[in-house]
Amino acid sequence: MTLPPALLNLLRQTFAADACSFDEAERLAYAYDNSRRHAMPDAVVFPTEHAQVEALVQACRAHRIPVIARGRGTNTTGATVPVDGGVVVSFERMNRILRIDPDNRLAIVEPGVLNGDLQQALKPLGFFWPPDPTSSPWCSIGGNLACNSAGPRTVKYGSPRENTLGLRAVAGTGAGFRCGTYTSKGSTGYDLTRLLIGSEGTLALITEATLKLTPKPSGIRTLRATYRDVGAAARAVARIMAQPVTPCALEFIDDVALKLARDYGGEGVPLAGAMLMIEVDGEPDTLAGAAEAVSRAAQGDGLEELKVAQTAEETQALWSARKALSPAQRTISPNKINEDVVVPVSHLPELVDGIKRLSAKHDVLIVTFGHAGNGNLHVNLLPRDDAERERAHACLAEVFALVISLDGTLSGEHGIGLIKREFMPLALSPETLGLMRNVKAAFDPDGILNPGKLLP
Amino acid sequence: MTLPPALLNLLRQTFAADACSFDEAERLAYAYDNSRRHAMPDAVVFPTEHAQVEALVQACRAHRIPVIARGRGTNTTGATVPVDGGVVVSFERMNRILRIDPDNRLAIVEPGVLNGDLQQALKPLGFFWPPDPTSSPWCSIGGNLACNSAGPRTVKYGSPRENTLGLRAVAGTGAGFRCGTYTSKGSTGYDLTRLLIGSEGTLALITEATLKLTPKPSGIRTLRATYRDVGAAARAVARIMAQPVTPCALEFIDDVALKLARDYGGEGVPLAGAMLMIEVDGEPDTLAGAAEAVSRAAQGDGLEELKVAQTAEETQALWSARKALSPAQRTISPNKINEDVVVPVSHLPELVDGIKRLSAKHDVLIVTFGHAGNGNLHVNLLPRDDAERERAHACLAEVFALVISLDGTLSGEHGIGLIKREFMPLALSPETLGLMRNVKAAFDPDGILNPGKLLP
Numbered sequence: 001m002t003l004p005p006a007l008l009n010l011l012r013q014t015f016a017a018d019a020c021s022f023d024e025a026e027r028l029a030y031a032y033d034n035s036r037r038h039a040m041p042d043a044v045v046f047p048t049e050h051a052q053v054e055a056l057v058q059a060c061r062a063h064r065i066p067v068i069a070r071g072r073g074t075n076t077t078g079a080t081v082p083v084d085g086g087v088v089v090s091f092e093r094m095n096r097i098l099r100i101d102p103d104n105r106l107a108i109v110e111p112g113v114l115n116g117d118l119q120q121a122l123k124p125l126g127f128f129w130p131p132d133p134t135s136s137p138w139c140s141i142g143g144n145l146a147c148n149s150a151g152p153r154t155v156k157y158g159s160p161r162e163n164t165l166g167l168r169a170v171a172g173t174g175a176g177f178r179c180g181t182y183t184s185k186g187s188t189g190y191d192l193t194r195l196l197i198g199s200e201g202t203l204a205l206i207t208e209a210t211l212k213l214t215p216k217p218s219g220i221r222t223l224r225a226t227y228r229d230v231g232a233a234a235r236a237v238a239r240i241m242a243q244p245v246t247p248c249a250l251e252f253i254d255d256v257a258l259k260l261a262r263d264y265g266g267e268g269v270p271l272a273g274a275m276l277m278i279e280v281d282g283e284p285d286t287l288a289g290a291a292e293a294v295s296r297a298a299q300g301d302g303l304e305e306l307k308v309a310q311t312a313e314e315t316q317a318l319w320s321a322r323k324a325l326s327p328a329q330r331t332i333s334p335n336k337i338n339e340d341v342v343v344p345v346s347h348l349p350e351l352v353d354g355i356k357r358l359s360a361k362h363d364v365l366i367v368t369f370g371h372a373g374n375g376n377l378h379v380n381l382l383p384r385d386d387a388e389r390e391r392a393h394a395c396l397a398e399v400f401a402l403v404i405s406l407d408g409t410l411s412g413e414h415g416i417g418l419i420k421r422e423f424m425p426l427a428l429s430p431e432t433l434g435l436m437r438n439v440k441a442a443f444d445p446d447g448i449l450n451p452g453k454l455l456p
Numbered sequence: 457m458t459l460p461p462a463l464l465n466l467l468r469q470t471f472a473a474d475a476c477s478f479d480e481a482e483r484l485a486y487a488y489d490n491s492r493r494h495a496m497p498d499a500v501v502f503p504t505e506h507a508q509v510e511a512l513v514q515a516c517r518a519h520r521i522p523v524i525a526r527g528r529g530t531n532t533t534g535a536t537v538p539v540d541g542g543v544v545v546s547f548e549r550m551n552r553i554l555r556i557d558p559d560n561r562l563a564i565v566e567p568g569v570l571n572g573d574l575q576q577a578l579k580p581l582g583f584f585w586p587p588d589p590t591s592s593p594w595c596s597i598g599g600n601l602a603c604n605s606a607g608p609r610t611v612k613y614g615s616p617r618e619n620t621l622g623l624r625a626v627a628g629t630g631a632g633f634r635c636g637t638y639t640s641k642g643s644t645g646y647d648l649t650r651l652l653i654g655s656e657g658t659l660a661l662i663t664e665a666t667l668k669l670t671p672k673p674s675g676i677r678t679l680r681a682t683y684r685d686v687g688a689a690a691r692a693v694a695r696i697m698a699q700p701v702t703p704c705a706l707e708f709i710d711d712v713a714l715k716l717a718r719d720y721g722g723e724g725v726p727l728a729g730a731m732l733m734i735e736v737d738g739e740p741d742t743l744a745g746a747a748e749a750v751s752r753a754a755q756g757d758g759l760e761e762l763k764v765a766q767t768a769e770e771t772q773a774l775w776s777a778r779k780a781l782s783p784a785q786r787t788i789s790p791n792k793i794n795e796d797v798v799v800p801v802s803h804l805p806e807l808v809d810g811i812k813r814l815s816a817k818h819d820v821l822i823v824t825f826g827h828a829g830n831g832n833l834h835v836n837l838l839p840r841d842d843a844e845r846e847r848a849h850a851c852l853a854e855v856f857a858l859v860i861s862l863d864g865t866l867s868g869e870h871g872i873g874l875i876k877r878e879f880m881p882l883a884l885s886p887e888t889l890g891l892m893r894n895v896k897a898a899f900d901p902d903g904i905l906n907p908g909k910l911l912p
Contacts, residue, residue: 103698104800104831126700148643159641161650162618177887182863183798185615185830187604187654187871188883189910190892194617194650198643215700242559244582244671286742342639344560374641375560407638415643427644431633436646438898443891454645 033073058174069201071143077417111142130157148198155373168208172444226272232302233274250373265321343408362395376412489529514630525657527599533873567598586613604654611829624664628900682728688758689730706829721777789838799864818851832868
């Protein structure tokens with residue numbers, strides 16, 4: 001595609017020379033994301049102000065040119081790959097923390113602020129923003145909102161949808177607008193805020209977000225429990241979530257993943273049929289009681305060892321191993337298929353058993369770990385050659401069918417993007433998809449925003 | 457309006473004789489709600505199944521006849537008044553608790569289940585559903601979802617938008633659909649669940665809800681603090697919310713409301729410039745620390761007395777007085793104007809001072825109390841005759857302008873309905889309202905669902 005001259009002119013008027021690129025080498029850098037899919041955009045722009053985004057969308061709409069919002073491209077679903085060309089809008093320079101207001105427990109940020117930078121800024125004030133993807137040091141808040149990205153703490157503190165008060169954005173119509181509130185409660189019209197969160201840039205481009213902050217508990221305790229097999233660990237997860245003390249992290253790691261983590265993290269990582277990492281937080285005098293309650297629930301058939309991390313270093317080592325799992329898998333398979341299915345926690349034992357069965361049936365290596373407290377597991381298929389890749393795709397379809405049969409859904413925190421949209425009809429009825437298409441048309445009547453994503 | 461014969465036939469085929477009424481006396485009972493506005497519907501139906509609602513909406517759409525969903529009519533905004541006639545759909549007989557699943561912390565209910573009945577059913581299992589409007593014994597879950605109704609516990613546990621996992625519904629297109637998940641986390645397409653919550657029956661009729669349950673803390677402690685004046689109490693609220701221990705209720709009651717409560721609740725209710733009721737919950741061994749933290753924050757200039765309720769009876773008496781405030785005001789003014797504005801908590805002092813000023817300026821009695829921890833105050837204007845009523849309306853417009861100038865919004869938990877929609881342009885820009893109208897058209901292209909509500 002070549003951009004129309006009138007649009008090129010507008011881009012050059014709206015953006016400074018160093019904030020607007022048509023150069024092939026630079027465009028290439030914005031052609032792919034962590035999905036490893038790629039497609040060349042026709043231009044990349046780097047806005048620093050809301051008004052630029054409005055002008056851009058209005059002009060692109062007039063010329064029917066795709067507009068693709070991009071945070072830092074850490075998503076794994078191809079959500080930021082410009083499959084139909086067009087203009088990639090990288091928010092990396094729109095990265096100011098506009099206000100931190102601890103009295104009202106909110107922060108107002110531009111979309112390019114990195115998750116980790118926000119957490120650092122909040123720390124001295126005793127607050128945090130709960131969503132904490134593994135990629136937090138290098139993923140942006142805008143990207144977190146676009147994908148409803150979560151992380152380990154979601155089990156207790158919720159995802160971006162539960163932790164965002166309001167947004168400023170530009171719809172596909174070209175209209176700039178605000179939605180939501182600066183208050184912790186509101187019932188003034190439709191909830192457009194939550195509608196935009198998780199919409200992967202297909203309805204509007206977020207230019208500002210008012211985030212709800214949570215006081216950071218002053219104490220934390222980390223436990224690790226190893227089990228004979230994945231089924232025993234999954235049954236323990238269901239028991240832990242059925243009692244009243246909600247852990248602030250409840251991570252599951254299967255036997256294959258443990259071996260990988262040990263290669264990376266050293267002998268501190270145990271070898272077992274499966275491991276749980278359980279964390280509880282609160283005021284220091286409450287931790288012993290909370291740890292005891294989750295320990296009781298963690299016990300049962302198949303438990304091999306339960307220990308409380310004694311030092312900060314020990315806790316750190318456990319988390320390093322857990323956080324290294326994603327990159328470590330790349331060493332086995334550059335073509336890993338990285339899923340994030342969810343089922344109700346009581347169905348986790350059936351899910352992990354089913355995955356073991358499908359792994360054997362299709363002869364594909366599968367590593368399973370993740371946020372078990374939400375029933376959200378990262379199911380990673382690791383094909384090592386073309387034949388395995390073909391088998392992996394057949395296996396994946398059966399994994400999704402299993403998840404749906406267990407009252408689960410396709411994605412817990414990665415979103416749909418390019419890669420999972422063909423599976424959407426498994427999870428959603430034609431009626432629900434039809435209404436989603438109507439909503440898309442309500443915000444983006446000409447279909448210019450991130451075409452080819454989310455909806456099948 | 458007379459209903460077309462073909463529609464009458466369909467109603468008679470779809471609903472049993474005792475589930476479909478055209479009788480004037482019965483229609484009259486469904487002509488009004490707690491707003492005291494009224495308008496006659498042409499028919500009232502009492503579905504007991506989702507399929508009946510689908511058939512009804514499809515037929516009404518074919519004939520362009522309004523369809524008005526109704527819970528128990530406890531809303532104060534006229535949201536269920538059939539201003540253009542049509543068919544009122546009363547969900548009072550669709551009132552089964554379909555499943556309580558403590559292992560997955562969810563309950564599946566029909567919309568006519570009363571909030572209080574659900575809480576009773578959950579109690580022996582150690583769970584609760586956080587939204588707790590004052591009307592909980594006689595308001596329905598469907599109505600709570602339609603208005604995003606909240607209550608005192610929202611300050612810690614959130615509103616229906618934070619406590620609902622999924623819905624089944626019928627859109628204005630006539631399409632029945634499911635949205636959301638049975639899991640505690642999900643990122644599979646647009647969040648239609650939250651979009652329907654708070655949409656006041658203008659997008660779809662909810663026929664089933666999957667609610668997120670919360671473990672009920674085993675301990676609770678109630679404090680009451682009296683202050684010299686409303687400003688001192690409002691500043692204490694801001695201090696309490698700026699420290700890390702989040703109370704599970706933080707209610708504000710002004711001097712006028714205290715006098716009313718004392719008339720009703722007896723001498724146990726103190727007379728003061730203003731009072732706060734502060735409640736903390738948790739495991740028993742954490743309560744002393746939590747109560748101490750909020751007590752420290754409650755102290756400061758203007759505090760007159762701070763005491764911890766010593767007995768369950770004392771706590772009960774405090775809450776009875778608080779809960780009696782709404783009905784008690786009717787004895788002063790049957791025409792009370794009942795608002796539920798919200799501002800960021802740090803702006804509460806300016807809000808309560810401004811309201812006192814406007815009350816004096818317009819010579820209108822105003823009673824102010826409510827969920828101060830969310831910055832959500834019930835501002836009740838109590839005109840006693842026609843002249844005062846006129847002044848009250850002028851005063852109300854200035855109250856809303858004040859709230860917006862303080863970064864607040866029109867409604868925290870009542871919604872907009874019939875009564876506040878003319879004020880929507882104060883809170884929302886033409887662009888935001890335009891997108892809301894597009895969303896309305898996406899779900900209800902012929903505008904048959906609850907016409908004349910929410911959008912101006």
